[in-house]
Amino acid sequence: MFFPTGDDKESQPATSSCRHFQFHDILSATDNFDESLVIGNGGFGKVYKGNVMVGSSYVVAAIKRLDTISNQGEAEFWAEVETLSKLRHCNLVSLIGYCNHGQEMILVYEYMSNGTLEDHLHKLGTPLSWLQRLKICIGAGRGLHYLHTGTGIESGVIHRDVKSSNILLHESWAAKISDFGLSKIGPINQPTTYVNTLIKGTFGYLDPDYYATGKLTRKSDVYAFGVVMLELLCRRRALDRSLDEEKMNLARWVQESIKEGNLKHIVDSDIRGEIAQKCLKEFVRIAERCLNINAKQRLTMAQVLVSLENVLILQEKYNNSLQPACRTLLGRMVNMLPFSSKGLNSGISSSS
Structure with a gap:
């Protein structure tokens, strides 16, 4: 496991899939860590919703900022950067990048709109x-x-x-x-x-x-x-x-x-x-x-x-087995309606 010194230029992991953001990029994305953009608050610190530049376009991201009083610290921060920069799977949250600037340690993830x-x-x-x-x-x-x-x-x-x-x-x-x-x-x-x-x-x-x-x-x-x-x-x-x-x-x-x-x-x-x-x-x-x-x-x-x-x-077989019974019951109910005619009834039957 690597533990960078905190100097921005020396702290980039050897991977092209994980971007190293400058601190001014993060400040811009979060409007200087505006409280109105906070979407979560965990053991690591606050999470902000913001737009970051990836390639030639902006993407919505979840930006996690280490709280100085957090129980988690530098070791956990670099563990996450190292681990996620090597992993890509549709059922793992993707790490877009990170930023370390002085005491600031920030992780930038893909934004998950439905939360936890x-x-x-x-x-x-x-x-x-x-x-x-x-x-x-x-x-x-x-x-x-x-x-x-x-x-x-x-x-x-x-x-x-x-x-x-x-x-x-x-x-x-x-x-x-x-x-x-x-x-x-x-x-x-x-x-x-x-x-x-x-x-x-x-x-x-x-x-x-x-x-x-x-x-x-x-x-x-x-x-x-x-x-x-x-x-x-x-x-x-x-x-x-x-x-x-x-x-x-x-x-x-x-x-x-x-x-x-x-x-x-x-x-x-x-x-x-x-x-x-x-x-x-x-x-x-x-x-x-x-x-x-x-x-x-x-x-x-x-x-x-x-x-x-x-x-x-x-479960899907069970659900499917219930559907024909539901359609049959619906058909019986329609046939019992006093205003149903042969033409109306056949129309409903064919669409049910």
Whole structure:
């Protein structure tokens, strides 16, 4: 990992895909960091929406500025620049460039108009169908699988902070993994290989095995992904301190509910009527295997993806099987209307 000195000319990574912005470019793009342009505020600092010049045209970007009082610092900043400048995948947020100027450390990303998954699930109350949630889950899973396999880079990447606030949504609702400040690079094709590291991450998503031993593996990301799966299913926060102790931790609450035979009751009431029973059981089984207390017994992200794609196929078949019944019911209702004539009825039948 490289740790540049802070001199602009010496701080550029050896990649043509990641642009080094001058500080005056950033000031122009954000109107001198105007508060009205703030679109987010995380552990790193504030995120601004702004227009930056890329090539010969302006593009809308998310501009993340390191807060001087942030827990994250220079090491995390350069980790993110180094990691993302080597990675390109449709389910990873693209890093357009960066700027380091004195104490200023700034990351410039592609702008994701639909914000974070956390916002839609827990703050905005956005209506999300079960099929939408399933596709978001698969998209995020593909991004994480790409990281773990080392495709396109020499080593695989362990994200170390997978959570709903780090899953961003494109205007098409495609899911993209973001925030690589805590990521670690490790050898690929060695699932038992681990990195000894200081414990970092977010409670509620933190792998108990990693927390107990300090041994970070790709299976730690798998655990966190299992928690995100439950968030999508239950529309409950990973850790909600406002709830009773037995309900506070989402993963623990779901696992206890399953043991007690209360599978249906954990599902978000907005989508209970949409999920095929077979799909629900399979989805929960996958999440349970991601959350196995024994890290070695957890699925790999490749296995998770294959299983989730099968769940999607089952759900789409279930949805399609309902449609003919709906059309038949509509036809019967139209035939019962007192004003329907033969001509009118045949017209409606042919278009239904």
